[in-house]
Amino acid sequence: MTDAPNTPAPQNESADTDEAMKAKRKKMLVIVALVIIVAAVIYALWAFIFSGSVNTDNAYVGAETAEITSMVSGQVAEVKVSNTQQVKKGDLLAVIDNRDARIALAQAQAELAKAQRQYTQSSANSNSLTSQVLVSSDDINSAKAQVAQAQVEVERAQAELARRIQLGASGAISKEELATSQSAFNTTKANLEVAKAGLAQAESKRKAAESNLAANDALIKGANQASTPDVLVAQAKVDQAKLDLQRTEIRAPLNGVVAQRSVQVGQRVAPGSMLMSVVPVSDVYVDANFKESQLEKVRVGQKATLTSDLYGKSVEYHGTVVGFSGGTGAAFALIPAQNATGNWIKVVQRLPVRIQLDPKELAEHPLRVGLSMDATIDLTSK
Structure with missing residues (x-):
């Protein structure tokens, strides 16, 4: 006679399976929690260590060539x-x-000497014209005296003629004597006119001398040999010729x-x-092209650390942010992007940031224009 089967066994197996599933779920939750905690710790470390700086390897050495x-x-x-x-x-x-420059200089120097001599001649002419004015004044005085003398002679001849006419009317003198007296009177009148003409000529000569003197003085008035306009122009030509020779x-x-x-x-x-x-390799700078999303906290005066592909990571350069470009590289491209036409895809733009390097470090490890650099800006510096 056989024994009946034990019915509680299936229930025990089901309970064991449930316990295993619960343990597995618990283990998964623990793993997920650990992953989340590790990720949070890594993010916190990254935020604490790296969020205070921005970095780019899109940087190149430049100089004011x-x-x-x-x-x-x-x-x-x-x-x-x-x-x-x-x-x-x-x-x-x-x-x-x-050789051409030397010839031009010699010609300019000759023109300067000529202008200086012309000034000296003009000064001498002023003295000569002043003397002519004085001589003309003396000639005028002499002419006036001759006019006065001629006038006296005319008056005397006129009186003599009147007396002769009275005597001729009474027959006391001959007609020949009367004619002689008339001729003498006419001669004195002519002499008076000649004297007056001489006086007018003397006055004209003085006016001409005074005009020439005024014109000559206008050329040299208020100036000396070094400051007269003609000499200044000639001196400027000499200076230009010397500069061209230099x-x-x-x-x-x-x-x-x-x-x-x-x-x-x-x-x-x-x-x-x-x-x-x-x-000027001793005065080069670095233009670091940062993404526009990296520049929120970048300011002029912040410190930067740079390395060059030429020397590797073992050589560090220290610099200072000195300015930002007036536009992105795309804005100054030979053919700017036409974002207003056709299908548009947003591209993150880069803005050149200029970093001035330490001259002492440049002297120890010289750089050349165009070399690649890796730049990191410390956002916490001021």
Whole structure:
């Protein structure tokens, strides 16, 4: 006779399964909670450590490059430098044939000497014209005396003629004597007219001398040999000729490295011709192109730390934010984006931020224009 089956067994198995499921759910909840806690801790650490700075590797070295151009025309006689050569301010870079400039200077100096002599001559003419005015005054006085004497002679001849006429009416004198007296009277009248004409001529000469003196004085009045207009114009031409002669020697305007040298000996250059460039490697800066979403807290004066691909992470540069560009790179592109037409896709823009580097660090580890940099700005600095 067989025993009946134990019916409570299925219930025990179901209870064990429920307990296992509950333990599994509890374990999953614990894992999820741990993941959330770890994520929160990581985010907190990131916010605490990294939210105080912004970083970009879209940064490049730049400099205010000096473009060397010719200020005069002529043939290049010498070129003293080559590309990559270090130069200092005032170093001779190139020489233009100066023979034409020397001739122009000699001509300008001759014109200056001529103008100075003309001033000296004008001064002497003033003295001469003053003497002529004085002489003319003496001539006028002499002419007046001659007129007065001629007038007396006329009056005397006139009285003699009247007396002769009375005597001739009574027959006391001959007609010949009367005619002689009449002729003498006419002669004295003519002499009076001649004397008056002489007086008028003397007065005209004095007026002419006075006019010439006034005109000559107008040229030199209130001036000396160095300040008269003609001398000043001639002196300006001499100064210009000296400057043109000086400009035949082209010198470096600053310390730097020669680049883009295109001039050759024998080449004829015109004013404004590009000869070469001088890059001031000791005074370079970095233009860091940050995303517009990174610039909310960036301010002028904040400190920055930079590294260069040239030296690697072992060499750090320290700099200061000195300014922001007036527009994004897209705004100044050769062909700006036409966002108002066609299908539009938003692209995060980048704004160049200029960072000035420490000159001492640049002297220890020189950089060149165009090198890539990695820039980090400390937003907590002021």
